[in-house]
Amino acid sequence: MTSRTSHNARFGAPENAMVFAAGIRKSYGHFEVLKGVDLEVPEGNVACIIGPSGSGKSTFLRCINHLEEINGGVLLVDGDFVGYRLNGNKLYELPPAAICARRAEIGMVFQQFNLFPHMTVMGNLIEAPVRVRGERPAAARERAMTLLERVGLAQKHDAYPRSLSGGQQQRVAIARALAMKPKVLLFDEPTSALDPELVGEVLTVMKDLAQSGMTMVVVTHEIGFAREVADQLIFMDEGVVVERGSPREMIASPQSRRTKEFLARVL
């Protein structure tokens, strides 16, 4: 699939691992947010991460696309480091341009949508393909329309984000991430900022994506979505993975006391 050599085998990850994290550590000053987090997401799988706020799940997600630098552990996306180049036993920090090229392959959807308010929906979708990938605007526009149809917002291509509802904005944000043809999509609590009646439309789009074979890592509070869509469920608390497994089994009969308590609160 890529011309790069995959480091998956060297670090003991399966050949088909799209996201591989082993012993991820992250501190802010003296406060350790992540205390050795492991994750393995095979290509085409969906992993849902749940946990109380402050458990480090969002921070972990932001480490995957190098918005946060990790302080320890190995993190591979599609078999390669995001912020570093491996040569022998040394990891060389990459210059910003190289990090950005790697990041372009990792889509991210934010809790607060973060659409660019000074651009139309179409402008939001073609900005990165044209400016980062150098696509021709006409071609990018055409593909953007296809993506907007997919999220059910083709008629809104000329609107500014401000005039859209939260649910519509989040669907545009998903289409914007898809416009870069990412290998993996990261979702950071994509429905937490939405009014309850708008959550469904965003989850529908996400389900459709999962069924189409997109590799997804989703930090969420939507237990129903996790049970229905996820291939694996991860429960994090205080910077560690407390429990992981098949969503149905874990939700039906959580093994750890902390998982039980958390599920009892959110279900």
Next chain:
Amino acid sequence: MADSAYKAPANATDTTALVVVPLRHPFRIAAITMVVISVAAILYSVFTNKEFQWPIVGHYMLNPIILRGLATTITLTVAVMIIAVIIGTIAALMMLSPSRLLSVPARVFVWLFRGAPALVQLILWYNLSIVFKTITLWLPGVGTIFSVQTNDVMTPMTAAIVALSLHEAGYMAEIVRSGLNSVVRGQTEAALSLGMRPALSIRRIVLPQAMRLIIPPTGNEAINLLKTTSLVSIIAVGDLLYSAQAIYARTFETLPLLIVVTIWYLITVSVMSFGQYHLERYFSKDDRKTGRGRSRGILRRIFSFRQRAAVA
């Protein structure tokens, strides 16, 4: 009223005959009267007082010396503003840098050049040759590349441009910094997560959004600067005021010439305000598209009391 279910008794007052008597505002009428009388008195004294010498005002409005002075004033304003925006933006980016080695010098720069009065800085730069006799570029190993007498370089115009640019850059740095700060962190993160390089995300995502907050105060700064440039007449730069002074020093037509200067400043400021209004409109276009237009017509803004009156 005809199809109303309510049937008035035969002896009731006809409702259509009722008349609303508006509340009188005697104090408002008194105030308006006083204003009208005062304005009329001022206008009368201004236009009948021979000392104003209106024909002479008309005569000098398009005088070549005055027009050359006006051109100098405008050139100076444009040059200083361009340099100030560039230096100010660099200083703002430095102030926002995580490295203290960059942010502290930028802060000191702003503190120094914004803190000292423009007039003092003008005279200081004009007299630079007192402390630095020559300006020399010397590289180790290469030797002297060039060396000039400070007095030859620091002409009144150079001193004016340097002093006002640095002073104005201090203000611009603060304006740009607060504009950049107003764009939420999530915007940069979204741009980065799409693979945009930091420089590209600043140029395409952060700056255009910051512009909406930077443009209005920058317009005010430019208008203020136009007026501040009149200070350069102190160091003999041939600006609008200096040209007028040069003429009335000979002819003693002091007042008419100062009126000429005032009229030209007012005309220029009005043109600039008009331009600023259109720039503001341009940078708030996403607001207008949604019908939540913030910027209304400039005339309507000025006369907004009329609208309120119409509603009441």
